Amino acid sequence: MKLKQIMQLLSARPLTDVVDEELEISCACASDMMSDVLAFPKEHMILLTGLVNHQVMRTCDMLDIRAVCFTRGKLPTAEALEMANEDGISVIATDLTMFIASGKLYAGGMNNGTIG
Template identity: 50%
Template structure:
């Protein structure tokens, strides 16, 4: 699956990284707790979260997460978007709740796997 597929499935808006949408996404993680995301630690994944702070971008960079999707209509501020742009991260936003967004991606074949 590509990041463009994630965008289409979730009806998401791309906030940063429009030119990187063909990147492969192999798995997904949904969490507002970055400690849980750190335990997930899979590369080429998408992170779904409602947490809007710079730690999300830093965590994504550490784990080779290629795409951030902010759920529940959350929108990161300009400083976070600039951090993501500098790190070549794709950032999207969707109005779906996290449970629904994760379920939609899972149904489309994107799995998280066991820790």
């Protein structure tokens, strides 16, 4: 599934200067605990989270996660967004809760998930 489709399914808006809508995403991880994200990494993964600090981007950098979606209308801190822009991570945001956003992705065909 491309990031563009994810943005449509979640009615998500872009937050970083560049959002690679053609990015191929094959699974999702929904968690506020970066410890859990680090324990269950997969390739071509999008991270759904409500944690807004810059350690989210640091975790993505370590795991080569190229896309992050903030849920429930939460927005990353300025430091987090700056780090995402520097590292070329595509960041989007949705007003949906993490549960509903996960459900929409699953129903939309992304059932190769990893749950923290």
